[in-house]
Amino acid sequence: MALRYGKYAFLHARLGALKAGLLTERQWQQLLDCGSAAEQRRVLESTTGYADAVRSTHEGMLRALKQTSRTVAGKVVRSTPSDGARFFRAWARRDVLRNLRAILRGKAIGRSADDIRAVLIDADADDRLPTERLLRCGSLDAAFELLEATPLRHWVQSARRLYERDPTLFGLDAALDRLYYAEVWHALDRLDAADREPVATLLRLEVDQVNLLWLLRYRLNYRLSPAETYYLLLPVTGHVSDTELQRLVREDSQAAVTARLAYRPLRDVLAPCASIWEVEVALWRYRARQARRLLSQATFTLGEALALLLLKVVDVRDLVALVEGTALGIDTVRIRQQLTGAGSH
Amino acid sequence: MVWTALGRVVRRMVLPAPMVKTGMFFLASDGPAVVSVLARLGACQIERSPTELKDYLTPYFPDEFREGYHRLRSHYEWLAQRWQLSGEAPLDLATAAVPTAASMRQLADALEALVGRVDAVAERRKQLETRRLELEHFDDSVRALADLGLDVQALTALRFLHLRFGMVPVANLDRLRTSAQLGDDVVLELGTRHDRAHVMVVGTGGITADLDGLLTKAHFEPLGPAAAELSGNTDTVRTEIAEEQAALAVKLGQVQSEEQQLQHDHGALVRDAAGVLARAAVFAECDGVMEGRAPVAFLSGWVVRERLADLEGALRRDVPGPVALVHEPATAAGSPPSEVAVPRMLRPAASLIALYGSPGYDEINPALVIAITTPLFFGMMFGDAGYGLVLLVAAVATRRRLGQWRPVAVSCSLASFLFGLLYGSVFGVEHWIPALWLRPVEEPFRLLEMALWGGVAFILTTFVLKAATLLRQDRGREALMGLQGGAGAVFYLGAVLASRGLYLQQGVSWAATSLVLGGLAVAAAHAALEIRAHGRSMLTDLASEYFHLLLSLLTNTLSFLRLAAFALSHAAVSAALFLVMETIPPTPVGWVFRLTFLLVASAVMLGLHILVVAIQTIRLQFYEGLTRYYRGDGRPYRPLRFPATTA
Numbered sequence: 001m002a003l004r005y006g007k008y009a010f011l012h013a014r015l016g017a018l019k020a021g022l023l024t025e026r027q028w029q030q031l032l033d034c035g036s037a038a039e040q041r042r043v044l045e046s047t048t049g050y051a052d053a054v055r056s057t058h059e060g061m062l063r064a065l066k067q068t069s070r071t072v073a074g075k076v077v078r079s080t081p082s083d084g085a086r087f088f089r090a091w092a093r094r095d096v097l098r099n100l101r102a103i104l105r106g107k108a109i110g111r112s113a114d115d116i117r118a119v120l121i122d123a124d125a126d127d128r129l130p131t132e133r134l135l136r137c138g139s140l141d142a143a144f145e146l147l148e149a150t151p152l153r154h155w156v157q158s159a160r161r162l163y164e165r166d167p168t169l170f171g172l173d174a175a176l177d178r179l180y181y182a183e184v185w186h187a188l189d190r191l192d193a194a195d196r197e198p199v200a201t202l203l204r205l206e207v208d209q210v211n212l213l214w215l216l217r218y219r220l221n222y223r224l225s226p227a228e229t230y231y232l233l234l235p236v237t238g239h240v241s242d243t244e245l246q247r248l249v250r251e252d253s254q255a256a257v258t259a260r261l262a263y264r265p266l267r268d269v270l271a272p273c274a275s276i277w278e279v280e281v282a283l284w285r286y287r288a289r290q291a292r293r294l295l296s297q298a299t300f301t302l303g304e305a306l307a308l309l310l311l312k313v314v315d316v317r318d319l320v321a322l323v324e325g326t327a328l329g330i331d332t333v334r335i336r337q338q339l340t341g342a343g344s345h
Numbered sequence: 346m347v348w349t350a351l352g353r354v355v356r357r358m359v360l361p362a363p364m365v366k367t368g369m370f371f372l373a374s375d376g377p378a379v380v381s382v383l384a385r386l387g388a389c390q391i392e393r394s395p396t397e398l399k400d401y402l403t404p405y406f407p408d409e410f411r412e413g414y415h416r417l418r419s420h421y422e423w424l425a426q427r428w429q430l431s432g433e434a435p436l437d438l439a440t441a442a443v444p445t446a447a448s449m450r451q452l453a454d455a456l457e458a459l460v461g462r463v464d465a466v467a468e469r470r471k472q473l474e475t476r477r478l479e480l481e482h483f484d485d486s487v488r489a490l491a492d493l494g495l496d497v498q499a500l501t502a503l504r505f506l507h508l509r510f511g512m513v514p515v516a517n518l519d520r521l522r523t524s525a526q527l528g529d530d531v532v533l534e535l536g537t538r539h540d541r542a543h544v545m546v547v548g549t550g551g552i553t554a555d556l557d558g559l560l561t562k563a564h565f566e567p568l569g570p571a572a573a574e575l576s577g578n579t580d581t582v583r584t585e586i587a588e589e590q591a592a593l594a595v596k597l598g599q600v601q602s603e604e605q606q607l608q609h610d611h612g613a614l615v616r617d618a619a620g621v622l623a624r625a626a627v628f629a630e631c632d633g634v635m636e637g638r639a640p641v642a643f644l645s646g647w648v649v650r651e652r653l654a655d656l657e658g659a660l661r662r663d664v665p666g667p668v669a670l671v672h673e674p675a676t677a678a679g680s681p682p683s684e685v686a687v688p689r690m691l692r693p694a695a696s697l698i699a700l701y702g703s704p705g706y707d708e709i710n711p712a713l714v715i716a717i718t719t720p721l722f723f724g725m726m727f728g729d730a731g732y733g734l735v736l737l738v739a740a741v742a743t744r745r746r747l748g749q750w751r752p753v754a755v756s757c758s759l760a761s762f763l764f765g766l767l768y769g770s771v772f773g774v775e776h777w778i779p780a781l782w783l784r785p786v787e788e789p790f791r792l793l794e795m796a797l798w799g800g801v802a803f804i805l806t807t808f809v810l811k812a813a814t815l816l817r818q819d820r821g822r823e824a825l826m827g828l829q830g831g832a833g834a835v836f837y838l839g840a841v842l843a844s845r846g847l848y849l850q851q852g853v854s855w856a857a858t859s860l861v862l863g864g865l866a867v868a869a870a871h872a873a874l875e876i877r878a879h880g881r882s883m884l885t886d887l888a889s890e891y892f893h894l895l896l897s898l899l900t901n902t903l904s905f906l907r908l909a910a911f912a913l914s915h916a917a918v919s920a921a922l923f924l925v926m927e928t929i930p931p932t933p934v935g936w937v938f939r940l941t942f943l944l945v946a947s948a949v950m951l952g953l954h955i956l957v958v959a960i961q962t963i964r965l966q967f968y969e970g971l972t973r974y975y976r977g978d979g980r981p982y983r984p985l986r987f988p989a990t991t992a
Contacts, residue, residue, distance in 0.1 A: 136419050149426055161564050171562070225555035231524035231562050246527060 008300045014079040015308050018072055019295065021049025022308075023315055028343030032336060037326050049312075050319070058327060059118060065319050066121050069312045070095055076305050083191055084302045087199065090187035091306070095121050096129055097180050100152070103131070104159075105169055107140040155179045170222065174232045177210060185236040191302070198303025202291060202310060204238030208266060209283040211240060216254055216276045226250045239263040254279070284340035288314045314341035358691065358713055360817070361683035361706050361979075363650040364675035368396070372666040373405065373642040376635065377443035377628055379668060380644075380985070382659045384627040385441060387986035388652040390682050392645045393634055405637030413449035414625050420456035421618045427463060428608050434616060434991045436623060441987040443628040444621045452618055459611050466607065470600045477593050482512050483568050484586050486543045489535040507548050509560070511567040512541040521563040528555055619991040627985055647681050647982070648672070677707035677818065684982035685710040693753040694719065701967060702977020707818045709810055711975055715966055718803065719753065722962045724760025725796070726911035727954055728785075731772035733762030735951070768912065772947065773919020785909070786916045792909040800905025801841050803970065804898070808834035811974035826871035828864075828894050829973075836864025837898055901969045907961055915954060922946050 023031070027047060034040045037058070044054045053064035073092040077085045099120045106116035113135040120131065130150060137143040140163075147156040159175040188196060188203060211233050218229040226249040233245060240248070244262055251257045254276065261267040269286045273279045291307035291314075318339045325335040336344065367389065371379050383389045424430070490510075513521055515537055521544075522532045530548035537543070544565075548556065636643045648656055653672065660668045675681035683706050687695045694716040704710045724733075736758035744751050765771065769780025785792050812831055815824035825831040839860025843853045868891070876883045926942055929935045971977065 133422065136415065138419070142423075146426075158564075162562065225528060225553075225558065227524045227526075227528035227530075227555060227559045228562060230527055231520055231559055235520065242523075246523070249527065 008081075008302070008304075011076070011079045011081075011084075011302075011305060012300050014075065015295075015304055018075060018308055018312075021047075021068075021072065022311055023047060023049070023319075023342055025342045028318075028339075028341075031322060032332050032343065034326075037323065040323065040326060044319075049315070058323075062320060062323060063118075063121070065316055065323070069309070069316045070121060072312045073309055076309060080302065080305060084195060084305070087184075087187040087191055087302070088305065088309070090184050091309070093183070094180065096152075097155075097176055099129055099131065100147075100155070101173060101176055103134050104140065104143060104172060107134075107137065107143045108163075108167075108169060108172070168222075170217070171232070174214060177214075178232075178234055181207060181210065181234045181236055195302050198294070198299060198301040199306050201303060202287070202294065202306050205283075205287045205290060206310075207234055207236055207238035208240050208263075209280075209287065210234055211237065211245060212257075212266075212270075212283070213276065213280055215245070215248060216257060216279060219249065219252060219257075220254060220276065239266060281338065281340055284314065284317075285344055288341045311341065317341075318343050355713070357686040358688065359685075359710050361685050361704060361708070361710065362982075364647045364681040364684070364706070364982075365650050365653055365672040366392075366645070366675050366679060366681065367648050367653070367656075367670060367672040368398075368643060368645045369660070370641055370643050370669040370671075371664065373407070373637055373640050375664050375666045375668070376407065376631070376642050377410070377445065378664045379660065380628045380631060381442040382656075382663050383646075383985050384443070384987045385438060386652070386656060386659055387984045388656050389646040389648045390982055390984045391631060391634055392647065396636070396643075396645045398636065398643060398645075402636035402638055402643055404633060405635050405639075405642050406632045407446060409446040410449070410625075410628065411632060413446045413453055414622075414629050416453040417449050417456065417618060417625075418622055420453060420460050421615065421622055423460055424456065424463065424615050425619070427467070428612075428615070430612075430615060430619075434620060436620060436987055436989060436991060438987055438989065441624055444625050449621060449625060452614075452621055455614060456618055459607070459614065463604070463607055466600060466603050470597065470604070473593055473597050473600060477590065477597070479566070479568070480586050480590050480593070482538060482541060482543065484583060485536060485538050486510060486512075486568055487582050487586070489543055493535070509546045509565075509567060510544070511546070511560075511565050512543055513563050513565050515540050515542045517563045518542045518544070521559070521565070524559055524563075525556075528553075528559065530556055616991070623988050623991045627987055630985065646985075647675065649684055649982075650674070675706065677705065680980070681706045682982040683708075683710075683979040685712070687712055690752050691716045692749050693751075696749065697963070697966070698971070698975075698977070699981075701971050701975070703979045703981045705976055705979035707814070708976060708979060709814050709817065709974075711810065711971065714806065714810065714970075716752075716756075718970075719962055719966065720756040720760035721799075722908060722965055723757040723958055724762075724764035725799070725908045726961060727761050727915060727958045728764025728768040728912055729770045729773065729915065730762050730765030730778070731770075731774075732951055732954075733758055733760075733765050736761055736955070764912075768916075770916065770919075773916070773922065773950075775916065775920075784916075785912045786920070789909070789913055792912060793906055796905050796907075796909035797902065799908060800902050800969070801837075803905070803965075804837065804901055804973070805834055807970060807973040808837065814974060822871065822874070826867050826874075828868040828871075828891055832864045832867035832871065833894065834864075835860050836868065839864060840898075841902070897973075901973070904965065904969050907965070911954075911958055911961060918950060922950065 027043065030043045031040055034043060041054045041061075044050045049068060050065065053068055054061050070092070073088065073095075077088045077092065080088055102119050103116055106119075116135060117131075129152065130146065133146055134143050137146055144156060144160045144163075147153065148160070150156075155176060158179060159172055162175045163172050184203070188199060191199065214233060215229060218224040218232060219226075224232070229249045230246055233249075237245065240261065240263060244260075248257050248260060251260060254273070258267060258270045258273070261270065265286070266283075269282050270279055273282050288311060291310040294303050295307040295311065297304075318341050321338045322335055322343070325338070369379060383391075518532070518534065525532045525546065525548075528548070530546055533545045533547065535543040535545060546556070546560065546565075631644065634644065657670055660670060683704050685695075685704060687710070691712045694712040695710075697715060697719075698704070698710070698712055727733075737755065740747065740751065740754035740758050747754050766778070767780065767782035769775060769778050769784055771777045775784055775786060783791055808830065811829050812824040812834070815821070815827070815830055823830055827833065828836070839857045839862075842857035843861060846853045846857060872883075872887045872891075875887060922943070925946075926939050929939045929942065931939075
């Protein structure tokens with residue numbers, strides 16, 4: 001126990017400082033009460049975590065906001081002992097995955113390099129994604145070919161084979177997700193048993209969220225068979241076990257899937273949801289609540305760090321929804337329905 | 346004469362070269378010619394931040410050039426990657442020029458045609474290799490089915506059974522098996538080859554779209570020939586496979602020769618493209634920087650003052666149209682880049698400084714101070730003639746690997762050797778040679794005192810450097826009267842002398858008192874002037890600055906005790922090592938153990954000492970040194986120039 005306190009003392013202190021960068025319920029209320037984007041900027045300028053991000057144009061601000069969670073992840077990695085840092089680096093590669101997905105999707109539907117670039121996040125140099133060269137590729141095939149000559153080839157080859165046989169964008173997404181989570185789980189397995197459990201608590205929920213959402217989309221939106229649906233789910237599971245997923249894929253309605261969930265907290269959370277979108281929001285909110293609870297317990301574990309990173313992701317996700325919603329003239333009530341963090345209360 | 350020349354060299358090493366900010370107006374069509382001149386001379390760093398003219402001019406860059414450049418680059422990269430082209434070809438810098446857009450377009454067209462041909466051959470080769478792989482797997486499957494003794498023809502003839510043979514990646518097999526069970530299908534594994542598993546998928550009823558979808562997602566590759574042929578005539582099928590494999594091998598050989606021929610015939614063209622791209626890259630760098638209003642274009646940048654005349658002459662001579670060059674002396678406020686002539690010997694010191702930050706335009710480059718003091722610190726902390734000699738030999742032996750760090754390694758090893766002679770220490774043995782100065786273990790307090798005096802001298806040097814920097818920044822009063830400059834140095838010297846007097850119980854001398862009071866009085870006068878000039882808000886700033894400075898003077902000075910502490914630690918650890926060794930009995934076997942122990946322990950001690958002492962040296966340079974007189978917020982001078990090679 002004492003060893004753990006010693007090992008994570010610096011990380012804990014750093015997290016304490018980083019916590020101040022998360023928006024409080026009061027700040028969210030102020031943001032939602034703002035009548036215009038300019039007022040929102042003023043409120044954000046007074047915050048610790050986003051003051052720098054808002055000093056730009058609308059598009060620049062959205063990019064900078066997305067960048068803040070990456071910056072926090074970098075700080076957490078640098079403050080964590082090596083084995084934990086390895087895990088967080090694997091977890092934070094979701095940004096590379098997001099960029100890769102945006103580029104491949106963009107190439108598949110023929111978007112211009114500038115349009116694709118606008119939705120990318122500035123990644124670190126060690127992300128090994130040759131972004132500019134990819135953007136210059138004339139076709140998806142050329143992009144695949146280029147990627148196969150990079151260290152990301154293991155991510156790409158499988159996705160490419162699948163796409164060539166089954167040219168659907170969701171298939172590409174699913175393939176990338178499967179590879180990403182397999183890597184994250186591998187990194188999790190390499191942690192000490194004492195370090196693993198607090199992290200796994202939150203990660204299981206994330207895996208459940210991905211699996212359940214894909215399950216519902218495959219079955220209800222894309223009308224895939226139970227066998228295909230099960231095949232495309234993640235190779236790792238959380239609270240919803242593999243056997244349970246095999247049962248759930250046979251259901252053909254959202255209500256039936258929810259009702260057959262064996263893990264009660266998830267069943268309770270999802271019971272009132274009427275659509276897949278509501279399921280997604282409910283799962284994000286549930287994960288954010290769990291993360292907030294873990295963070296407030298000051299456990300001196302890696303779980304604390306993952307909780308902070310998750311809350312930062314939630315914060316940024318909500319802020320982007322708020323900023324974009326306001327720009328599109330959507331009313332506050334509807335924006336609030338989309339929020340999943342402190343602003344949803 | 347010699348002193349003047351030496352002074353000039355030192356001045357160039359210490360002070361960034363004076364710059365002028367230049368603006369060049371020229372005909373837009375002359376853009377490549379202007380940039381060619383700049384890149385050949387390497388005398389101008391293009392300014393990337395917006396100029397004062399941003400409201401009057403708009404970004405300008407020839408679209409034709411941009412398009413040609415990107416097309417050429419894209420085709421070149423494709424071919425270079427496909428043919429694994431490597432190696433560098435030198436560029437003739439004297440005659441190098443930015444290529445024209447038309448020549449790039451022509452080359453891009455040629456490469457595009459080549460890409461098409463190479464791609465077509467590669468596609469043919471891919472198809473042949475896929476077929477070769479298929480046949481290998483098919484052959485395996487035929488054997489596997491024969492081994493099972495299944496009558497496949499009979500199975501396929503069943504009315505309510507569907508059956509498929511094929512391969513899936515081994516990694517997907519378990520997942521496919523479980524998924525197929527959800528659709529009441531069974532996946533049977535017949536065997537594996539490399540990363541592929543040969544499988545038979547069996548189920549009731551016909552083959553559904555769902556099963557097809559699942560198999561596609563699992564990367565199932567069905568085997569070519571019909572399953573019916575597999576029953577009863579295994580030998581015939583295998584003979585046919587062998588015949589087709591032989592035919593394929595011939596075709597693959599032809600395709601490979603075709604590929605080699607293409608590379609042989611057109612390799613020169615691709616290498617030409619590398620040269621053209623290297624020359625075009627300097628102009629492409631100006632995309633987004635060049636501004637203009639037709640037909641005039643504008644570029645701004647920084648030129649070393651003494652090279653301005655060369656640049657003007659070259660522009661007049663080599664650019665067909667007129668070029669109007671305006672310039673003004675650079676000031677620190679304009680954030681010009683810093684060019685400091687660093688001789689090869691001082692490059693490691695400059696690299697060390699670069700870790701901290703490049704010198705600002707109005708700063709002094711501390712490379713010389715770092716280069717002199719680093720070996721002194723290292724040698725004093727790790728003074729051992731034996732180990733120093735070992736390090737020196739190792740540094741000379743690995744000089745190629747050390748690269749630019751060679752001078753540091755050699756100077757530190759030499760310093761270690763010389764201090765070893767001064768300490769009379771060889772491999773930690775203190776009695777083999779006489780000490781030319783003192784033995785750390787016998788006179789620890791004298792060594793500590795010398796370390797402190799060394800620290801005092803170093804800190805006084807930092808005052809001088811800070812004052813010189815302030816003078817360079819036209820802050821003469823602060824340089825002389827500020828606590829970081831002249832007044833601070835006087836106060837510090839007085840405080841050191843006063844402390845010495847008190848420590849030696851000799852009382853504080855008048856000289857020391859005068860220096861302390863004089864320094865403080867001048868600093869106070871300076872503070873008063875600052876407050877009068879900037880208002881009372883300066884009071885808290887100055888109070889906090891002075892408090893921090895006084896405290897840091899104390900801690901920085903005491904920090905130099907480590908120079909002696911590590912010398913003592915080396916002597917003590919060496920003594921301990923010999924004591925432990927002597928506990929081993931002096932029998933023949935014992936001597937073998939003694940020798941082994943001595944070698945291993947010495948190697949470990951040497952490694953640890955080098956590591957620790959190097960860290961302490963860097964710490965002294967950075968924390969006790971650079972933080973006191975150096976800001977390091979400049980940007981290095983990187984003039985536009987053609988690359989020396991095509992890489």
